[in-house]
Amino acid sequence: MNIETKKVYKSFDGKDVLRNINMRIVENRINCVIGPNGAGKTTLFKILTLLDRANSGEVYFDGSPSSSLSAEEKLKLRRKIGLVMHNPFMFNTSVWKNVAYGLKLRGDSDIAKKAEEGLKIVELLRIKDQSALTLSSGEAQRVALARAMVLEPEILFLDEPMVNLDPLSTKIMEDLVFKMRSEYNVTVVMATHNLLQARRFGERVFVLRQGEIIQRGTAEEVFHYPNSSFAAEFVEVGNLFRGKVIIEQGAQKLDLGKIKIEIVPHPEFGETGTAVFATLRPEDILLSLEPLHSSARNSFLGEIMNMQDRGGIIWVTLEPVPGLSSAKTESGSIPFVAVITRRSKEEMGLKVGMRVYFTFKASCVNLFE
Amino acid sequence: MENILGALTRALGLIISLDKEVFSIVLLSFSVSLTAVFFSSLISLPLSLLLALKKFPGHRFIVNTINSLMAVPAVAIGLVIYLVISRRGPLGALELLYTPWAMIIAQAVLVTPIITSLSLQTLKRVGSMVKETAVSLGASGWQLIITVVKEAKSSLMAAFIVGFARVIGETGMTMMVGGNIKGVTRVMTTAIALETMKGDFELAVALGIILLIVAFGVNIILQTMQGAGR
Structure with a gap:
């Protein structure tokens, strides 16, 4: 019917x-x-x-x-x-x-x-x-x-x-x-x-x-x-940021204040300075102890602020470390949330206060006004 | 004290010996009040169902009117019924005054708002729960009504019992339209009133005991029903 x-x-x-x-x-x-x-x-x-x-x-x-x-x-x-x-x-x-x-x-x-x-x-x-x-x-x-x-x-x-x-x-x-x-x-x-x-x-x-x-x-x-x-x-996207679309070296980027992240081109946000929301699912973020050599264009060093066990899956909250990688120093906190399994956490020896690299693809960043 | 004890002993004697007069009075009381409740239910059940399951213009007015009618004193109803059925009243030709039918009519008029209001409360509560489930399972209008009545049956029965208890204990109004004629319209309450005034306590106490048993019995039935029902 x-x-x-x-x-x-x-x-x-x-x-x-x-x-x-x-x-x-x-x-x-x-x-x-x-x-x-x-x-x-x-x-x-x-x-x-x-x-x-x-x-x-x-x-x-x-x-x-x-x-x-x-x-x-x-x-x-x-x-x-x-x-x-x-x-x-x-x-x-x-x-x-x-x-x-x-x-x-x-x-x-x-x-x-x-x-x-x-x-x-x-x-x-x-x-x-x-x-x-x-x-x-x-x-x-x-x-x-x-x-x-x-x-x-x-x-x-x-x-x-x-x-x-x-x-x-x-x-x-x-x-x-x-x-x-x-x-x-x-x-x-x-x-x-x-x-x-x-x-x-x-x-x-x-x-x-x-x-x-x-x-x-x-x-x-x-x-x-x-x-x-x-x-x-509502859909618990995990990472929700407010930022501005900017153009740097002829390419669109998203300026979150503390860091700038690469995004896929969004012609609808053509004007520089357009305020947008960005979402990123925690499972799209990779954590590593060393910088990753991958096609993913966004890789930052972050400090682990918090780890929460949600039934075998660990939600890791990271704060980008300013002054390193492509992060730039500015006030304001923009915590990123990533998920890993308990096993990975143990293998990597993750602890609160540790610094790790977090990497995600530009295509995983979802923008809307 | 001796007087009371003597009356009590003789009253128990009347009950135990199945005294003919006592039992004809009890029988008439029951038949008049049960018939009144029966006729009342023919109006109150459909009316409360309609009010519980349907909203229509004037709905609120009817509900308010029913609730107001519950507060009308029995003696006022007795007076109105008296005027209507007395020889010079609009229904005088039917010669109903001082017959059991006069008592039945008055009791039915008295109890209809009570039963309707109590049933309405029950049916509204049950109806709101049953309606969506029954309709979503494919019940037609009639099937819904049958389901609602089935689900509310113990509470509805309780409403009828409360109504019955109200009218079987009614005195003034019943006396006005029935006349308390021995063997014709003398019921428990009117007999007790008369015998007490005469100073003849034996029959009054015997009927009083039976009336109390009825009241307690009704109460026990109601409580059992409330335990078994929703």
Whole structure:
């Protein structure tokens, strides 16, 4: 099913919750909507699943505007759409009856088999007779997914499906989401503020901020080339700098104050002195004890200010050392963040206060105004 | 003290010996109040469902009116019903005054705002939780209503029981429109009032005990339901 929105606005009590939403859900792919709490993700999902109406604008389902649909047509359409909310509501009955609910509504002839299969997929068949009100949040989330999946939807909306889940439930849910997309060809639309998940899953990513889509693209585009300081901070780009585009020896460079870095030519920032933001992903920075002989045009000496272990991956904060390499002395701190594995850290004997070289390609620097 | 103990002993005797008069009064009380609650539910259940699940022009006004009606004193309702069904009233021709039907009508009028308001609170709470889930799983309008009622059933039952407890203990209004006629419209509360005024405590205490048992029983049922329900 093809879903597209045009100029969708929604407000509650005079406060805009969604503004000018124009989006097209990519079919048979995993679409991720990322944004902080309160960005409007849930409201957007309710409108896309016909649970709520936009104040203005239109949602098109396979080309037909939703506002022109009769109640019966809407019901038909809704029955092709699955939705799993975070903190899903469980009916006050058994797990099995919860999963069978939607099938019963449709007068399905194969309820027993389908419900059983659904529970098997989410690995909860053993508690089928348990009251659904006694489930843990992880189990409830899985039951909710099974309840939506057994209905064989063409498109499945998952609103923060893995918030507050234990690792086992998260793993099961993630595997299922992939399975839905790859084996059953279901279009998945997932809201999340878990960036790792969005990077792993998102074949199409929409960044939502204060009710507006501020960036869209592949996960690669959004995570490596954020187009605003908000997107950059939100996708935890690691390194976000403010600088000026300058021209030196006929080539564009970025002046960060303390150092100047080489960038690939950006004709759109033609004028000298254009203030821009620059982002650089920590994994694009190489650390070495000796200067590197590589094609990467940016190499600086830096002092390790801080090292933070984030589950086996070490985030290293470096401050360029002025007066050496191409760094020039000026006040102001511009810490760079790089990541290395724990093993590399040990092999290199890295310690806070040590000086190391950090190197990155000009093409890894993403600029935006 | 002796007087009270004597009345209590004789009252227990009446209950244990299954006294015919006591039980005809108890039976009438139950049948009048249950019928009143039944007729009330025919209005209050659909009305509270409509108000809980739909927003429409005048919605707020109706909810406010129902809440205001809860505060109307029973005796005022009794007076209005009396005027309406008395011989010279608009429904005088039906000759309802001083019949069990008069008591049923008055009790139903009294209890309808109470049951509607309590049901509305429950259905609103349950409805807001159930609605999105049921609709997203493909429920049609009717299927949604059935699901909401099913989910709210124990709280709805509690609303009906509260309503029943309210009307079975009603005295003044029931006396005004029923007339407290022996064997016809004499119910527990009106009988207790009359017998006490006569100084004949035996029957009053016996009925008082039964009324208390009903009140405690209702309370126990309600608490059990609250434990079992959401």
